[in-house]
Amino acid sequence: MKASSLLGLFIFSLLIACAQIGAAADFQITKITKNLISTPEFSYGGGGQYRINPRDRWLEVEVEFIAAPDWTDELTFKYYILFNGNLLTGEVTHVNIPAGRENRSVMYVSPQALTRFGGNRPVAANSFQNIAVQIVQGGAVKGELSLARAPAQWFAALSQISGFVLNKNETPFAPLYWDRYEQIKTSGR
Numbered sequence: 032m033k034a035s036s037l038l039g040l041f042i043f044s045l046l047i048a049c050a051q052i053g054a055a056a057d058f059q060i061t062k063i064t065k066n067l068i069s070t071p072e073f074s075y076g077g078g079g080q081y082r083i084n085p086r087d088r089w090l091e092v093e094v095e096f097i098a099a100p101d102w103t104d105e106l107t108f109k110y111y112i113l114f115n116g117n118l119l120t121g122e123v124t125h126v127n128i129p130a131g132r133e134n135r136s137v138m139y140v141s142p143q144a145l146t147r148f149g150g151n152r153p154v155a156a157n158s159f160q161n162i163a164v165q166i167v168q169g170g171a172v173k174g175e176l177s178l179a180r181a182p183a184q185w186f187a188a189l190s191q192i193s194g195f196v197l198n199k200n201e202t203p204f205a206p207l208y209w210d211r212y213e214q215i216k217t218s219g220r
Contacts, residue, residue, distance in 0.1 A: 058106065058166045060176035061132075062095040065162060067154065070142070071203050087142035088154060089202070090114075094136045094164050096174065103128040105216065107167040108136045110196050111186040113160040117148045118189040121196025125213035135212050136164075139202045144195040161185070 067088040092110060105126050112119040121138055128134060145154045159178075163186055166174040175183060199205055200215050 057099045058103075058168070058173040059097045060094055060164055060166060060174045061097060063162055063164055063176055063178045064093045064095075065156065065159060065178065066091045066093075067156060071207060073203075084142075088145070089142060089204075090140040090145060090154075090159070091204075092138050092140075092162055092164075092196075094176075096134050096136070096166065097132050098128050098130050098134050101130050103168070105168070106173075106213075108138075109165040109167060110138045111161075111163040111165075111191075112140065112196060113162070113186070113189070114140075114145075114158060115149050116160075118186055118191050119144070119148065119195045120186075120191045120193050121198070123198040124216040126216045128213050137199050137204075137212050139197050139199070139204065140195055141197065141202070148192075148195070 068091050069088060090112070092112065094108065098106075105124060106128055107122055107124045109122045110120065119140060123136060123138060125136060149158060161181055162178040163181070163184075164176060165172050177185065198215055199212060200217075
């Protein structure tokens with residue numbers, strides 16, 4: 032009797048462990064890329080034409096991730112950007128996410144914010160100490176990756192500054208590369 036009870040307990044524990052591993056593996060961040068890019072220029076008729084400053088650069092942080100479920104209704108991506116000793120944070124919620132290995136999310140930091148937190152010094156790619164991104168579903172962290180090697184949640188003890196990391200729809204990049212990134216949840220949804 033004891034042997035069958037122990038065997039049952041072992042199998043039950045194994046099933047629980049497999050279920051937890053399977054749930055954690057539903058989403059995985061595979062790559063974080065940072066780029067300093069210029070503001071897109073658009074031409075239109077019927078109004079004034081204004082030139083942008085060609086030296087101004089936006090920080091673009093792109094994340095590639097794997098989604099295992101056939102479809103996921105909603106995922107939130109939390110971005111943590113350590114820049115010149117300041118932890119800039121932002122989040123975006125994506126909806127209607129298909130299974131796949133090349134799903135993407137993207138966020139931006141404006142040239143004005145980079146100037147503000149960079150102390151009016153020129154910004155270079157190595158001006159960023161680290162960047163981390165978390166995938167959150169239903170309040171639980173389902174995946175996390177940092178650009179530079181660091182312990183998990185290295186950003187948790189730092190003071191956070193929100194409002195400067197913008198989703199694609201809040202920038203002049205909104206109409207670009209529509210099919211490259213996952214759909215962003217709007218406030219009306």
